[in-house]
Amino acid sequence: MPSLYDDLFEEDGKKSKANDSKSQPIDLDNDRFQETGKESLDEILILSKQFNTKAEPFSKLLTNTRAIDHEIEKGIIDFFLVAKDKYDQGTLAKERDYYNLLQNKFEAVITSMRDLGSIHLETIKQFNRDIDKDYYSIQKTDKQVQSDKEIAIDHINMQRKILADAAASLSILEEALANTEDRLRNYINAGGVNNISRSECEILTQKRIDLTSGKSYHFDYSFFKMNLLDKTAIAMGMYLKETTSQYLNKLNNVFR
Structure with a gap:
């Protein structure tokens, strides 16, 4: 009866040919063995959570800002007729108060938006650097990785929607500030309590340009700000890495 160990050793005590081939050494330099701490995809999900934590009060700030109340509506008829400005405050003092209100709203939104933009930038950087089809x-199992990738992409698209909403509000406020400056110019050298100098108007304009x-x-x-193509891609849950690489390059220039 053959021994259970006949396949392991030859008669002379040497290892059999079946065991001659040397096992391949493990490449410890492979990237998958270089992970320290959390994995990249987990770090991206953590960044997304940080964004969401700040985004909730920010969304309420946008609600309370009510930028839409200051929107300058322009119809075709406005190009042919000089219509009364519904935002005309009537006096220089009231125009100043209105201008300060718009400015305070703009500053409150852009300050918080910048914080969210920073997190968004870090998220995009890490996703583009570390996450691809070979991640x-x-x-985790491949199935869990795929699920986490989809969650990360959903979060990134949601971030862009929130930042786009904020940009739309700021755009309205920017136009309202410029429109108020036009009304302030009506009081240049008007005399009395409704008097403002040309120099002060110029300084207000320059400060507004620096701000906006x-x-x-x-x-x-x-x-x-989103164009139609951006909105369509996000609505479809798309994340094109080539397109996003261009997006990342431009995003880096936002903080200057």
């Missing part, structure tokens, strides 16, 4: 996790162009906060909010 490997030593802790991003110079004051080193943050160009206008980047987050």
